[in-house]
Amino acid sequence: MTNSSPTETRLQWAPWWVLGFVALWPLPGPAEAVLSLGAVVALAVLAVHRFRGGIRLLSHEAWALTTVLFMSYWLPELISSLDAYDRPRALREALLDLRYLPFLWLVAIAVAGERGRRLTFAGLAVIASLWLLDGLVQALTGFSLGGPMSADRLSGIFGADNLKLGLVLASLAPFPLEWSARRLGLAGWVLMAAGLVVVVLLAGARAAWVTLGLVLAVSAWMQFGSRRALLLLGAGALAVATLLYACSDTLQERLQRTEAMLEGNAESLDHALSGRLPIWSTAWRMALAHPVNGVGVRGFRNAYADYADPDDPWLADRDHGAGYHAHQIVLEVLSETGFLGLFFWLGGVAIAWRAWRFAPPEARARACPPALALVATLFPLNTHLAFYSTFWGGLTLLLAALYAGSLLAGDGALARTGDDGQG
Known part of the structure; x- marks a missing residue:
């Protein structure tokens, strides 16, 4: 019997570190x-x-690939700090975010071998499932581990002052869906999907609805085939949506607000988008005024008043926070990091896609959950949290590292020798 080498031993604890980080997201x-x-x-x-x-x-x-994906995120941040609206803060954010690179290496290492990948993906599924169960309990009782439901939507373990439950569950959904399908087949997938739909809908963030819809459609197609998936999704979505619509006045109001965009005029569209049209117009003006490297990462709030219309409703409600970022990934990148920043982001996307395209089928299969989670989170035809914020930026980079580490794991010597301590 051979002893474990230091490199092999390190891989065994890396998944636990990653899972500890995710489990603490509510704190x-x-x-x-x-x-x-x-x-x-x-x-x-x-x-x-x-x-x-x-x-x-x-x-x-x-x-x-892990390093390149980090650089496609970080280099725009650094370059934007050169003449940012708030230069000290932009530079501080860029320097502080350097810590992500070694952490992303650690994340990729955690999923480099079969054992570590199985532990990490199962752990993410369990964490998401526990948060989902807590959300269901709150939907029934009004209480959760995060406290009572004092807002007009589910908050779950994240608490009523941090309404991210639906968004986080939607982004992590590929992990519990794949985990349930492996163990319980169609019944497990349907049960998990139904729970996710209930909690994400009642959590109220319509961006999460779009994200979860993408995840469910792709996951069902991959697990059960196109025709079966369409029938399954259609029947399930109709049943759950009808039930929730009949039981929740708040959900009815949000669905009615969404339907307003079908009227086709700017006022109705702005109402459906919760007043985001002025924010997007202002973000576009910022991008045109600073086309090279933007106004600086996290400088959107400082520049907002200079580029907003005089009658912009968010100027009179600065405490609300809606004008703190662009609420849309492309406009955030353009306004805060300019067209140069968008070039780096698109370069990262192209390299990630090229890696997927040339990977063998078995590599794609093992990387499917993080790949789907990353695509759904970055889907441009949606609204978003700030990708250069600590929380959402950390979540996105974590998914990128899980993708890179699992997709390209098979070429390392450790994958060939095994990661269980046996040489």
Whole structure:
């Protein structure tokens, strides 16, 4: 019997670190501390061994793709700080976000081998399922681990002052759906999908509705085939939506607001979009006025008054926070990092797609959950949280590292020798 090498041992605890970070998302401070500490630990481990044996942790291709995806996010941030509206803050954000790179290496390492990947994906499924169960309990009783439901929507474990439950569950949905389908087949997938639909709908964020709809459509097609998936989705969506519509006045109001866009005029469209048209117009004017590198990451709120119309409703309601970011990924990138930033983002997308296109079928199969989660989260025909915020940026980069590490895991020496400590 052979002893575990240091590189093999390190891979065994990496998934637990990643899962600890995700499990703490409802507590932003501790989650950020775990992220930062994970970055330091990853750097320390690699420095002690002078990056020797790195190929045993991760393939060359996975190291490269993880780094490139980070750079496509970070370089626009750095370049935007050169003449940002709030230069000290933009530069501070760029320097602080450097910690993501070693942490993303750690995430990719966690899913580089079959054992670590199985543990990480199952752990994400369990965490999402527990949050889902907590949301269902809140829907029935009004109470959850995050406290009572004091808002007009489900808040779950995240609490009524941090209404991210629906968005997070929608982005993580591929993991519990795939996990349930593996263990219980069609019945498991349907049960999990129904729970997700109920909680995400009642959580109220219509951006999460779009994200979850994409995830369910693709997941059903991949699991059960196109015709069966369409019948399943159609029947299930009709039944759940009808039930929730009949039981929830708040959901009825949101659906009626969404239907207003069918009237075809600007006023109705703005009403359906919760007043976001002025924000998007202002973001576009910022991009045109600063086409190279934007107004600076997280500088949207500082520049808003200079580019908004005099009668912009958000100027009189600055405490609401709606004018703090563009609420749409393309406009956020353009307004805060300019067309140069958009070029880097599109370059990252192109490289990620090229890696997928040339990967063998078995690599695509193992990378499907994070790939679907990443695509649904970044889907441009939707509204979004700020991708350069700590929380949503961290979530997006985590999905990118899970994708890179799992897609390109098969070329590393560790994958060939096994990650269970046996050489």
